[in-house]
Amino acid sequence: MMRRMLWLALLAWGMILCGPADGRSAGPPPVGGKLPDFTLGVPKDAAEKTYLGLSGSGAFKIPQIRAKTVVVEIFSMYCPYCQKEAPNVNKAYERIEADPVLRGKIKLIGIGVGNSAFEVGVFKKKYNVPFPLFPDSDFVLHKLLGEVRTPYFIGVKIHPDESHQVIRSRLGAFESVEKFLDEIAKASDLK
Amino acid sequence: MKKRLMIISCLVGAVLLIMPEVRSAFALSDAYKDNIYNPGVLKATDSALKVKVGGKAPDFALKAVSGERVSLGQFRGKKNVVISFVPAAWTPVCSDQWPGYNIVKEMFDANDAILLGITVDNIPTLFSWTNQMGRLWFPVLSDFWPHGAVAKKYGVLRSDGVTERALFVIDKKGIIRYIDVHDINQRPSLEVLMGELEKLKK
Secondary structure: HHHHHHHHHHHHHHHHOOOOOOOOOOOOOOOOOOOOOOOEEEEOOOHHHHHHHOOOOEEOOHHOOOOOEEEEEEEOOHHHHHHHHHHHHHHHHHHHHHHOOOOOOOOEEEEEEOHHHHHHHHHHHHHOOOOEEEOOOOOHHHHOOOOOOEOEEEEEEEOOOEEEEEEEEEEEEOOHHHHHHHHHHHOOOOO | HHHHHHHHHHHHHHHHHHOOOOOOOOEEEEEHOOOOOOOOOOOOOOOOOOOOOOOEEOOOOEEOOOOOEEEEEEHHHOOOOEEEOOOOOOOOOOOHHHHHHHHHHHHHHOOOOOEEEEOOHHHHHHHHHHHHOOOOOEEEEOOOOOOHHHEEEEEHHOOOOOOOOEEEEEEOOEEEEEEEEOOOOOOOOHHHHHHHHHHHHO
């Protein structure tokens, strides 16, 4: 009897401990779903602030970015694929900015998982990344985003009331910049 | 009786709850696909240093993946040297440490420094592994045979035969100026290493 009760007690504790702890998700945000709840620091750089349509300082949430769709690249300065893909992602940014239909509607940001501000800065400088990059030095956001491998791209459609929906959630490099932008534009009802 | 059980149960729970949360401190690049072996969380450090800051760095000569033999002595009077020991090929943290160093050659150059990467893996393993990282600008040396001899000289060979995740900064005179035997589960900060290289200029 005593042994049985002890097992039950252990089992109960086991269930408590194995359940998802706060701030953890089972996997990456699914298409049709929502982003986990987190904030990023408002960039200090004025041009980046303007690009994102943010003001002041402190923290913001991705759906607060002034855009129809935000593409979030989960990367790491230390990831060889992200390094290799950097020129293509830059190209995607340039194509968006050069396209009157997409410009101002689709915005790009990157989250450097396990990267300090210094390390994100190294990546930005090395590859002349023209869009804002944010550090995640303690892997906090990486955990929330399902500990995906890198690079990983998440498309987030933002509604006028700042509600949002994930429209793309996929691992790996672009097949082609054009195809990627086409997919995003269509899912954002821009084309 | 019930009370005793409650106490035992609470004790077990309390012990489990105060155990440090096992944190993964890596993000895998898709470059390696599913080929990374995760050894789990290991004892932070597991060796005793045999060298110290201010002391002379023991010389060595090891075979590089490129086929040449590289010695520490060949840089004497010419370059500052950063030695990066990483525990093992095809493991999570190690697989992204060197690709990071690979994009900051300019920072090493600016500090007149060369980087030597060392593991106890054999050359064929190092060849396949480092091929996934793109073209590396620094030599990758194999301390495979006699197994871990150089790591042992420096006192960074762990009891299971792999090395610590350790960084040594050695100046042009061959004097050790900085040592970081890092928690094996975590990647050392690039900022700290670069700060140490900057200090050599003073």
